[in-house]
Amino acid sequence: MFRIRLPVVAMAACLFLSETIFAQKNISASMDVGVAKIDITPYGPIRLSGYLRWGARKVESEGVLQQLWAKAIAFGNDVQGPSVLITVDLAGVQAHMTAEIGRYISRQTKFNPEHIAICASHTHSGPDMGNSHNMYFEPLLPVDQLGRIAEYLDSLTLKLEKVALEAIKNRKPSLLSWGQGEVGFALNRRVIKNGMWVGHGKVPEGPVDHSLPLLRVTDLKGNITALFVNYACHGTTLGEDLNKTHGDWMGETQRLIEVNHPGAIALVAQGCGGDSDPDLRGKLEYTTRHGQTIANEVERLLTLPLQPLTQVPLVRFKKVRLPFDHVPDVAEFIELSKAGGAKAHNAEVYLDRMVRGIAIDSAMTYPIQSWTFGDQLTMLFLGGEVLADYSLRLKKELGANRLWINAYVNDVKAYIPSKRVIKEGGYEVEGNMYYYDHPYRFSEDIEEIIINAVHSIVPSLNKNKVSKKG
Secondary structure (H helix, E strand, C coil): CHHHHHHHHHHHHHHHHHHHHHHHHHHCCCEEEEEEEEECCCCCCCCECCCCCCCCCCCCCCCECCCCEEEEEEECCCCCCCEEEEEECCCCCCHHHHHHHHHHHHHHCCCCCCCEEEEECCECCCECCCCCHHHCCCCCCCHHHHHHHHHHHHHHHHHHHHHHHHHHHCCEEEEEEEEEEECCCEEEEEEEECCEEEEEEEECCCCCCCEEEEEEEECCCCCEEEEEEEECCCECCCCCCCCCECCHHHHHHHHHHHHHCCCCEEEEEECCCCCEEECCCCCHHHHHHHHHHHHHHHHHHHCCCCEEECCCCEEEEEEEEEEECCCCCHHHHHHHCCCCHHHHHHHHHHHHHHHCCCCCCCEEEEEEEEEEECCCEEEEEECCEECHHHHHHHHHHHCHHHEEEECCECCCCCEECCHHHHHHCCHHHHHHHHHCCCCCCECCCHHHHHHHHHHHHCHHHHHHHHHHHC
16 A cells, blocks of 8 residues: 555655645736626617617517626735726726725725726627717607616726725736737728728728737636636627627636636727727627637747837826817807708707807817836736727837737726827717717827827837937
């Protein structure tokens, strides 16, 4: 008996010793990280956020095809104060909601309210998020439908507060690393003729960001606890004819990654995909195909050496004002009210406000945030539906090898077009502004305002850029 058991005991002792040495070796390179998830699916009927009242979206949702989730990662200990990243399977969030959640967390634990980033997946098959009361181009919804949206938003805020605190509670020494791959199912959608926008379609030659950054979180033994990825492509695989809750390709990506890594939490955020759509659209099976494409690339990346991240993120936050090209006067609004459709409805709304003495703002407040993990990685968090030009320009100026850009973060209340796109016109420049309840399109100056603000809060990368020029 002893001849059988002793080798087994010795082997177990060696294994324990090797794991202990491995953990002790890695603890010096670790940081405290916690993860958590919570179901945010609306299980009753509710208006969905995508496609407004066009096509089949004239009624509330008619069931649930896939659960929606909020997932959180908390970085850092109580001495430093944690930072919390949350992904939500939603079209967007509102600034007041982000601020409220940040304040609530700060009352429960040591936390700077500005150290929160809520990244929306921008699924068009999620609940209406109320980003604009002017999104309905006809009389208001019935009170019962508005009530269900309001009740959902109230419960959502409580759930996001809960998942953030749970992630903070779950913090333990962990190892972080990151890398970048690439997938190619996003296509630019802005059709341009003679320098002007003429509609949406497939534009293979148009700008798009195909990068797929990956963040891996493991415990000290190397077991994966979270995988966070980002891709720049609209959540519009599913069309207006499907009036059921679903996470689109982002939801399928999470599901498939978690199938590959039982016990791990998969998080997906959007990049600068405001002007891109999936190549294949209109069928439920395409959401799985796109999700599988990303899941396969994740598996490939996990076989490669990833860049370790050993410093907790240094968070910087800035708000800027993005001016509108101009604010129409009474005469111009009256003329716009004759145009019909969304433009006319928007003009009527603003005329009503002018009659009641409500001031019309000349600019939109815009949040920008950076999380700098030493000199290995900087994550940018930009509000709104940001177009690809921003990602491509910033990566060129700041270095694509260590820059990760998330859009649709903390506040989503407009498309963010570049100067080039503003000159071309079209939905991402003008039409969406009526959808999002703004008086007019943005000034061409907004690109430089945003780019300069980003440079101002990413000093480590900025200095590197300057030194290279010198």
